[in-house]
Amino acid sequence: xxxxxxxxxxxxxxxxxxxxxxxxxxxxxxxxxxxxxxxxxxxxxxxxxxxxxxxxxxxxxxxxxxxxxxxxxxxxxxxxxxxxxxxxxxxxxxxxxxxxxxxxxxxxxxxxxxxxxxxxxxxxxxxxxxxxxxxxxxxxxxxxxxxxxxxxxxxxxxxxxxxxxxxxxxxxxxxxxxxxxxxxxxxxxxxxxxxxxxxxxxxxxxxxxxxxxxxxxxxxxxxxxxxxxxxxxxxxxxxxxxxxxxxxxxxxxxxxxxxxxxxxxxxxxxxxxxxxxxxxxxxxxxxxxxxxxxxxxxxxxxxxxxxxxxxxxxxxxxxxxxxxxxxxxxxxxxxxxxxxxxxxxxxxxxxxxxxxxxxxxxxxxxxxxxxxxxxxxxxxxxxxxxxxxxxxxxx
Numbered sequence: 001x002x003x004x005x006x007x008x009x010x011x012x013x014x015x016x017x018x019x020x021x022x023x024x025x026x027x028x029x030x031x032x033x034x035x036x037x038x039x040x041x042x043x044x045x046x047x048x049x050x051x052x053x054x055x056x057x058x059x060x061x062x063x064x065x066x067x068x069x070x071x072x073x074x075x076x077x078x079x080x081x082x083x084x085x086x087x088x089x090x091x092x093x094x095x096x097x098x099x100x101x102x103x104x105x106x107x108x109x110x111x112x113x114x115x116x117x118x119x120x121x122x123x124x125x126x127x128x129x130x131x132x133x134x135x136x137x138x139x140x141x142x143x144x145x146x147x148x149x150x151x152x153x154x155x156x157x158x159x160x161x162x163x164x165x166x167x168x169x170x171x172x173x174x175x176x177x178x179x180x181x182x183x184x185x186x187x188x189x190x191x192x193x194x195x196x197x198x199x200x201x202x203x204x205x206x207x208x209x210x211x212x213x214x215x216x217x218x219x220x221x222x223x224x225x226x227x228x229x230x231x232x233x234x235x236x237x238x239x240x241x242x243x244x245x246x247x248x249x250x251x252x253x254x255x256x257x258x259x260x261x262x263x264x265x266x267x268x269x270x271x272x273x274x275x276x277x278x279x280x281x282x283x284x285x286x287x288x289x290x291x292x293x294x295x296x297x298x299x300x301x302x303x304x305x306x307x308x309x310x311x312x313x314x315x316x317x318x319x320x321x322x323x324x325x326x327x328x329x330x331x332x333x334x335x336x337x338x339x340x341x342x343x344x345x346x347x348x349x350x351x352x353x354x355x356x357x358x359x360x361x362x363x364x365x366x367x368x369x370x371x372x373x374x375x376x377x378x379x380x381x382x383x384x385x386x387x388x389x390x391x392x393x394x395x
Contacts, residue, residue, distance in 0.1 A: 001057060003120075005049040009039045016051035016060070017070070022078035024071050031059045048122045069117055072106060073132060081128045084164055087198050092206050100135070100156045108139040108152050116264075116290045120255045127166045130250055135159040137246035140289045141282065145242065154211035155239050159246065161199065161212070162219040165192035180228045192220035215239045219247075226277040241279040245271060245286060248278065263347040264292045265299075265318070292317045293347065303342035307331075318344055 001016050011034055019028040019042065028038065031053070042050065053059070076099065083093040107114075116137070121129050138159045142152040168191040179185060200206060201213050218240040223230040236244075252267040262270070268287060271278045293299065297309045301324070310330065311321040319333040322344075331338050 014053040020074040024075040131160045133250045154209035157212045158215040164195035245282045265347045298348040300345045
Protein backbone atom coordinates (compact mmCIF):
# COMPACT_ATOMS: atom_id res chain seq x y z
CA UNK A 1 0.00 0.00 0.00
CA UNK A 2 1.26 3.48 -0.79
CA UNK A 3 0.06 7.06 -1.11
CA UNK A 4 -0.38 8.60 -4.56
CA UNK A 5 -1.07 12.27 -5.25
CA UNK A 6 -4.27 12.89 -7.18
CA UNK A 7 -2.40 14.23 -10.21
CA UNK A 8 -0.31 11.03 -10.35
CA UNK A 9 -3.20 8.53 -10.36
CA UNK A 10 -3.20 6.04 -13.24
CA UNK A 11 -5.82 3.65 -14.66
CA UNK A 12 -5.56 0.17 -13.16
CA UNK A 13 -4.54 1.30 -9.67
CA UNK A 14 -6.65 -0.32 -6.92
CA UNK A 15 -8.20 1.69 -4.10
CA UNK A 16 -7.06 0.79 -0.57
CA UNK A 17 -9.84 2.80 1.08
CA UNK A 18 -13.46 3.47 0.09
CA UNK A 19 -14.54 6.86 -1.27
CA UNK A 20 -17.86 8.40 -0.21
CA UNK A 21 -19.61 11.56 -1.34
CA UNK A 22 -20.78 14.26 1.07
CA UNK A 23 -24.06 12.39 1.66
CA UNK A 24 -22.25 9.23 2.69
CA UNK A 25 -23.08 7.38 -0.52
CA UNK A 26 -20.38 4.86 -1.44
CA UNK A 27 -18.89 5.91 -4.79
CA UNK A 28 -15.92 3.57 -5.00
CA UNK A 29 -15.41 0.44 -2.92
CA UNK A 30 -12.04 -0.77 -1.73
CA UNK A 31 -10.17 -2.80 -4.33
CA UNK A 32 -11.87 -0.89 -7.17
CA UNK A 33 -9.63 -0.52 -10.22
CA UNK A 34 -9.39 3.09 -11.33
CA UNK A 35 -10.54 4.05 -14.81
CA UNK A 36 -9.89 7.36 -16.63
CA UNK A 37 -13.47 8.41 -15.81
CA UNK A 38 -13.01 7.45 -12.15
CA UNK A 39 -9.77 9.43 -11.91
CA UNK A 40 -11.47 12.53 -13.32
CA UNK A 41 -14.28 12.09 -10.80
CA UNK A 42 -11.84 11.74 -7.87
CA UNK A 43 -10.00 14.91 -8.92
CA UNK A 44 -13.25 16.85 -8.56
CA UNK A 45 -13.40 15.92 -4.85
CA UNK A 46 -10.39 18.19 -4.12
CA UNK A 47 -8.48 15.28 -2.57
CA UNK A 48 -4.71 15.77 -2.33
CA UNK A 49 -4.27 12.05 -2.93
CA UNK A 50 -5.44 8.56 -2.02
CA UNK A 51 -3.99 5.27 -0.80
CA UNK A 52 -3.72 2.52 -3.40
CA UNK A 53 -2.81 -1.14 -3.07
CA UNK A 54 0.40 -2.54 -4.47
CA UNK A 55 -0.06 -4.76 -7.58
CA UNK A 56 -0.05 -8.12 -5.75
CA UNK A 57 -1.24 -6.86 -2.36
CA UNK A 58 -4.38 -8.52 -0.94
CA UNK A 59 -7.14 -6.34 0.47
CA UNK A 60 -6.42 -5.70 4.18
CA UNK A 61 -9.23 -6.61 6.60
CA UNK A 62 -11.55 -3.87 7.84
CA UNK A 63 -14.48 -4.37 10.21
CA UNK A 64 -17.97 -3.06 9.49
CA UNK A 65 -17.55 -0.67 12.41
CA UNK A 66 -14.38 0.80 10.89
CA UNK A 67 -16.04 1.21 7.49
CA UNK A 68 -19.04 2.91 9.10
CA UNK A 69 -16.70 5.20 11.05
CA UNK A 70 -15.04 6.36 7.81
CA UNK A 71 -18.44 6.95 6.21
CA UNK A 72 -19.59 8.98 9.23
CA UNK A 73 -16.39 11.07 9.18
CA UNK A 74 -16.93 11.95 5.52
CA UNK A 75 -20.59 12.93 5.88
CA UNK A 76 -20.23 14.99 9.02
CA UNK A 77 -17.03 16.71 7.96
CA UNK A 78 -19.04 18.29 5.13
CA UNK A 79 -21.87 19.20 7.50
CA UNK A 80 -19.46 20.88 9.89
CA UNK A 81 -17.86 22.74 6.99
CA UNK A 82 -21.29 24.09 6.02
CA UNK A 83 -21.98 25.31 9.56
CA UNK A 84 -18.59 26.98 10.01
CA UNK A 85 -19.05 28.53 6.57
CA UNK A 86 -22.23 30.18 7.83
CA UNK A 87 -20.44 31.40 10.93
CA UNK A 88 -17.56 33.13 9.14
CA UNK A 89 -20.01 34.89 6.81
CA UNK A 90 -22.02 36.30 9.72
CA UNK A 91 -24.89 33.83 9.55
CA UNK A 92 -26.29 31.66 12.31
CA UNK A 93 -25.01 28.05 12.28
CA UNK A 94 -28.58 26.83 12.72
CA UNK A 95 -27.84 23.14 12.06
CA UNK A 96 -24.93 22.93 14.51
CA UNK A 97 -27.00 21.72 17.47
CA UNK A 98 -28.52 18.91 15.41
CA UNK A 99 -25.04 17.92 14.23
CA UNK A 100 -23.92 17.63 17.88
CA UNK A 101 -26.95 15.49 18.72
CA UNK A 102 -26.12 13.16 15.82
CA UNK A 103 -22.55 12.74 17.07
CA UNK A 104 -23.79 11.89 20.56
CA UNK A 105 -26.38 9.44 19.19
CA UNK A 106 -23.60 7.69 17.32
CA UNK A 107 -20.77 7.80 19.86
CA UNK A 108 -22.10 9.17 23.15
CA UNK A 109 -23.52 5.90 24.48
CA UNK A 110 -20.97 3.26 23.48
CA UNK A 111 -20.51 0.24 25.74
CA UNK A 112 -17.33 -1.01 24.06
CA UNK A 113 -13.95 0.24 22.89
CA UNK A 114 -13.62 1.44 19.31
CA UNK A 115 -10.71 1.68 16.89
CA UNK A 116 -10.32 5.41 16.33
CA UNK A 117 -9.30 5.60 12.67
CA UNK A 118 -7.68 8.74 11.31
CA UNK A 119 -8.04 10.05 7.77
CA UNK A 120 -5.67 12.12 5.66
CA UNK A 121 -5.91 15.90 6.11
CA UNK A 122 -4.92 18.84 3.98
CA UNK A 123 -4.68 22.52 4.87
CA UNK A 124 -8.10 22.95 3.25
CA UNK A 125 -9.99 20.49 5.46
CA UNK A 126 -7.84 20.33 8.61
CA UNK A 127 -10.17 22.50 10.72
CA UNK A 128 -13.28 20.48 9.87
CA UNK A 129 -11.71 17.03 10.31
CA UNK A 130 -9.98 18.08 13.53
CA UNK A 131 -13.17 19.59 14.95
CA UNK A 132 -15.27 16.56 14.04
CA UNK A 133 -12.82 13.98 15.40
CA UNK A 134 -12.33 15.97 18.60
CA UNK A 135 -16.11 16.18 18.95
CA UNK A 136 -16.40 12.40 18.54
CA UNK A 137 -13.74 11.84 21.22
CA UNK A 138 -15.54 14.25 23.55
CA UNK A 139 -18.83 12.39 23.03
CA UNK A 140 -17.12 9.10 23.93
CA UNK A 141 -15.26 10.54 26.93
CA UNK A 142 -18.18 12.46 28.42
CA UNK A 143 -20.32 9.31 28.41
CA UNK A 144 -17.54 7.32 30.09
CA UNK A 145 -16.96 10.07 32.67
CA UNK A 146 -20.65 10.40 33.57
CA UNK A 147 -21.50 13.81 32.09
CA UNK A 148 -25.19 14.70 31.77
CA UNK A 149 -26.71 14.82 28.27
CA UNK A 150 -26.77 18.63 28.36
CA UNK A 151 -23.09 18.70 29.34
CA UNK A 152 -22.28 16.26 26.54
CA UNK A 153 -24.01 18.50 24.01
CA UNK A 154 -22.23 21.59 25.30
CA UNK A 155 -18.76 20.02 25.20
CA UNK A 156 -19.21 18.44 21.76
CA UNK A 157 -20.33 21.84 20.45
CA UNK A 158 -17.26 23.46 22.00
CA UNK A 159 -15.07 20.83 20.31
CA UNK A 160 -16.54 21.64 16.90
CA UNK A 161 -16.01 25.38 17.35
CA UNK A 162 -12.92 26.04 19.48
CA UNK A 163 -10.30 25.86 16.73
CA UNK A 164 -12.21 27.83 14.09
CA UNK A 165 -9.43 30.42 14.33
CA UNK A 166 -7.26 28.22 12.11
CA UNK A 167 -9.49 29.27 9.20
CA UNK A 168 -7.83 32.69 9.42
CA UNK A 169 -4.32 31.26 9.16
CA UNK A 170 -2.17 29.77 6.45
CA UNK A 171 -1.45 26.71 8.57
CA UNK A 172 1.15 25.35 6.13
CA UNK A 173 3.36 28.36 6.81
CA UNK A 174 2.70 28.67 10.55
CA UNK A 175 4.36 25.81 12.40
CA UNK A 176 5.97 27.22 15.55
CA UNK A 177 3.14 26.84 18.06
CA UNK A 178 5.33 25.16 20.70
CA UNK A 179 6.99 28.41 21.82
CA UNK A 180 4.50 30.70 23.60
CA UNK A 181 6.69 33.68 22.69
CA UNK A 182 6.82 32.85 18.98
CA UNK A 183 5.15 35.09 16.40
CA UNK A 184 3.21 32.08 15.08
CA UNK A 185 1.63 31.32 18.46
CA UNK A 186 0.69 34.97 18.94
CA UNK A 187 -0.96 34.98 15.49
CA UNK A 188 -2.89 31.85 16.44
CA UNK A 189 -4.12 33.48 19.68
CA UNK A 190 -5.32 36.54 17.77
CA UNK A 191 -7.06 34.37 15.16
CA UNK A 192 -8.79 32.36 17.88
CA UNK A 193 -9.98 35.58 19.48
CA UNK A 194 -11.42 36.80 16.16
CA UNK A 195 -13.18 33.46 15.65
CA UNK A 196 -14.60 33.54 19.18
CA UNK A 197 -16.06 36.98 18.47
CA UNK A 198 -18.05 35.41 15.61
CA UNK A 199 -20.02 33.48 18.24
CA UNK A 200 -21.21 36.81 19.71
CA UNK A 201 -20.54 35.71 23.30
CA UNK A 202 -21.63 39.04 24.79
CA UNK A 203 -25.22 38.71 23.58
CA UNK A 204 -25.25 34.96 22.79
CA UNK A 205 -27.44 35.75 19.82
CA UNK A 206 -27.03 32.17 18.55
CA UNK A 207 -28.26 30.68 21.85
CA UNK A 208 -25.21 28.49 22.41
CA UNK A 209 -25.01 26.61 25.73
CA UNK A 210 -23.34 28.69 28.43
CA UNK A 211 -20.86 25.87 29.09
CA UNK A 212 -19.87 25.86 25.40
CA UNK A 213 -18.85 29.52 25.50
CA UNK A 214 -17.08 29.12 28.85
CA UNK A 215 -15.01 26.15 27.67
CA UNK A 216 -14.07 27.80 24.36
CA UNK A 217 -13.02 30.95 26.23
CA UNK A 218 -10.64 28.84 28.33
CA UNK A 219 -9.38 26.80 25.36
CA UNK A 220 -8.37 29.93 23.43
CA UNK A 221 -6.81 31.65 26.45
CA UNK A 222 -3.08 32.26 25.79
CA UNK A 223 -2.20 30.54 29.09
CA UNK A 224 -3.86 27.32 27.88
CA UNK A 225 -0.51 26.03 26.63
CA UNK A 226 1.68 23.33 28.10
CA UNK A 227 4.71 25.66 28.14
CA UNK A 228 2.99 28.84 29.34
CA UNK A 229 4.43 30.05 32.69
CA UNK A 230 0.96 31.05 33.95
CA UNK A 231 -0.77 27.79 33.00
CA UNK A 232 -0.66 26.35 36.55
CA UNK A 233 -2.02 29.57 38.05
CA UNK A 234 -5.39 29.07 36.36
CA UNK A 235 -8.21 26.82 37.54
CA UNK A 236 -9.46 25.09 34.42
CA UNK A 237 -12.96 23.66 34.12
CA UNK A 238 -13.17 19.88 33.95
CA UNK A 239 -14.87 20.17 30.56
CA UNK A 240 -11.90 22.19 29.32
CA UNK A 241 -9.54 19.49 30.55
CA UNK A 242 -11.53 16.83 28.67
CA UNK A 243 -11.46 18.87 25.47
CA UNK A 244 -7.75 19.56 25.94
CA UNK A 245 -6.96 15.81 26.03
CA UNK A 246 -9.28 15.00 23.11
CA UNK A 247 -7.89 17.80 20.95
CA UNK A 248 -4.26 16.91 21.59
CA UNK A 249 -4.84 13.19 20.96
CA UNK A 250 -6.48 13.96 17.62
CA UNK A 251 -3.80 16.41 16.50
CA UNK A 252 -0.88 14.15 17.40
CA UNK A 253 -2.31 11.04 15.71
CA UNK A 254 -3.73 12.83 12.64
CA UNK A 255 -2.38 12.11 9.16
CA UNK A 256 -1.29 15.28 7.38
CA UNK A 257 0.51 15.25 4.07
CA UNK A 258 4.20 15.90 4.69
CA UNK A 259 3.95 15.23 8.45
CA UNK A 260 4.55 11.95 10.26
CA UNK A 261 1.69 11.13 12.68
CA UNK A 262 2.44 9.84 16.16
CA UNK A 263 1.10 6.43 17.11
CA UNK A 264 -1.62 6.07 19.74
CA UNK A 265 0.93 4.52 22.12
CA UNK A 266 3.43 7.39 21.80
CA UNK A 267 0.61 9.92 22.13
CA UNK A 268 -0.84 8.31 25.26
CA UNK A 269 2.61 8.15 26.85
CA UNK A 270 3.05 11.86 26.12
CA UNK A 271 -0.30 12.69 27.72
CA UNK A 272 0.50 10.63 30.82
CA UNK A 273 3.94 12.24 31.12
CA UNK A 274 2.41 15.73 31.50
CA UNK A 275 -0.21 15.40 34.29
CA UNK A 276 -0.01 19.11 35.13
CA UNK A 277 -1.52 19.93 31.74
CA UNK A 278 -3.40 16.76 30.78
CA UNK A 279 -5.72 15.51 33.51
CA UNK A 280 -4.67 11.91 34.31
CA UNK A 281 -8.25 10.82 35.00
CA UNK A 282 -9.27 11.96 31.52
CA UNK A 283 -6.23 10.34 29.89
CA UNK A 284 -6.96 7.08 31.71
CA UNK A 285 -10.58 7.27 30.54
CA UNK A 286 -9.41 7.75 26.96
CA UNK A 287 -7.36 4.56 27.24
CA UNK A 288 -10.47 2.75 28.45
CA UNK A 289 -12.62 4.01 25.57
CA UNK A 290 -10.53 3.38 22.46
CA UNK A 291 -8.44 0.43 21.36
CA UNK A 292 -4.85 1.57 21.82
CA UNK A 293 -3.33 -1.93 21.70
CA UNK A 294 -5.99 -4.36 20.43
CA UNK A 295 -5.57 -8.12 20.40
CA UNK A 296 -3.43 -9.16 17.43
CA UNK A 297 -1.58 -5.84 17.18
CA UNK A 298 2.14 -5.95 16.41
CA UNK A 299 4.42 -3.87 18.64
CA UNK A 300 8.05 -2.84 19.06
CA UNK A 301 9.61 -3.53 22.46
CA UNK A 302 12.24 -1.46 24.27
CA UNK A 303 14.57 -4.46 23.94
CA UNK A 304 14.56 -4.01 20.16
CA UNK A 305 12.37 -7.09 19.62
CA UNK A 306 8.94 -7.30 18.05
CA UNK A 307 5.90 -8.91 19.64
CA UNK A 308 2.23 -9.75 19.18
CA UNK A 309 -0.57 -8.77 21.60
CA UNK A 310 -2.22 -12.04 22.66
CA UNK A 311 -4.54 -10.60 25.29
CA UNK A 312 -5.29 -7.03 26.28
CA UNK A 313 -5.07 -5.78 29.86
CA UNK A 314 -8.18 -3.81 30.90
CA UNK A 315 -6.32 -2.31 33.89
CA UNK A 316 -3.31 -1.03 31.95
CA UNK A 317 -3.27 -1.18 28.16
CA UNK A 318 0.55 -0.92 28.17
CA UNK A 319 0.88 -4.19 30.10
CA UNK A 320 -0.85 -6.90 28.04
CA UNK A 321 0.01 -10.56 27.47
CA UNK A 322 2.43 -10.73 24.53
CA UNK A 323 4.22 -13.22 22.32
CA UNK A 324 7.83 -12.17 21.68
CA UNK A 325 8.89 -13.30 18.21
CA UNK A 326 12.63 -13.60 18.91
CA UNK A 327 12.24 -16.52 21.33
CA UNK A 328 8.61 -17.52 20.63
CA UNK A 329 7.78 -17.12 24.32
CA UNK A 330 4.80 -15.59 26.09
CA UNK A 331 5.27 -12.75 28.58
CA UNK A 332 2.88 -11.04 30.98
CA UNK A 333 3.93 -7.38 31.02
CA UNK A 334 1.86 -6.77 34.15
CA UNK A 335 4.43 -8.91 35.99
CA UNK A 336 6.96 -6.44 37.52
CA UNK A 337 9.85 -8.86 36.90
CA UNK A 338 8.98 -8.96 33.19
CA UNK A 339 8.25 -5.25 32.72
CA UNK A 340 11.58 -4.45 34.35
CA UNK A 341 13.32 -6.15 31.41
CA UNK A 342 11.30 -4.63 28.57
CA UNK A 343 8.15 -2.64 27.84
CA UNK A 344 6.14 -1.70 24.77
CA UNK A 345 7.94 1.06 22.92
CA UNK A 346 5.56 1.69 20.04
CA UNK A 347 2.83 0.31 17.86
CA UNK A 348 3.50 -0.98 14.35
CA UNK A 349 1.22 0.75 11.82
CA UNK A 350 0.35 0.29 8.17
CA UNK A 351 1.16 3.05 5.67
CA UNK A 352 -2.39 4.43 5.94
CA UNK A 353 -1.90 4.75 9.72
CA UNK A 354 -3.93 1.70 10.72
CA UNK A 355 -2.89 -0.68 13.48
CA UNK A 356 -0.95 -3.57 11.99
CA UNK A 357 -2.73 -6.77 13.03
CA UNK A 358 -1.28 -10.24 12.45
CA UNK A 359 -4.51 -12.25 12.45
CA UNK A 360 -2.99 -15.43 11.05
CA UNK A 361 -0.37 -15.70 13.78
CA UNK A 362 -2.98 -14.84 16.40
CA UNK A 363 -5.30 -17.61 15.14
CA UNK A 364 -2.42 -20.07 15.18
CA UNK A 365 -1.63 -19.38 18.82
CA UNK A 366 -5.26 -19.15 19.92
CA UNK A 367 -5.71 -22.80 18.93
CA UNK A 368 -2.67 -23.89 20.94
CA UNK A 369 -3.76 -25.50 24.24
CA UNK A 370 -0.83 -24.10 26.24
CA UNK A 371 -1.40 -20.57 24.97
CA UNK A 372 -5.14 -20.86 25.57
CA UNK A 373 -4.49 -21.91 29.17
CA UNK A 374 -2.08 -18.98 29.65
CA UNK A 375 -4.61 -16.52 28.23
CA UNK A 376 -7.38 -17.88 30.46
CA UNK A 377 -5.17 -17.55 33.55
CA UNK A 378 -4.32 -13.98 32.50
CA UNK A 379 -8.02 -13.11 32.09
CA UNK A 380 -8.96 -14.65 35.46
CA UNK A 381 -6.17 -12.79 37.25
CA UNK A 382 -7.27 -9.48 35.74
CA UNK A 383 -10.94 -10.17 36.53
CA UNK A 384 -10.04 -11.01 40.14
CA UNK A 385 -7.99 -7.82 40.44
CA UNK A 386 -10.83 -5.76 38.96
CA UNK A 387 -13.29 -7.30 41.45
CA UNK A 388 -11.04 -6.44 44.39
CA UNK A 389 -10.70 -2.88 43.14
CA UNK A 390 -14.48 -2.56 42.78
CA UNK A 391 -15.00 -3.87 46.33
CA UNK A 392 -12.53 -1.29 47.67
CA UNK A 393 -14.44 1.50 45.90
CA UNK A 394 -17.73 0.29 47.42
CA UNK A 395 -16.19 0.25 50.91
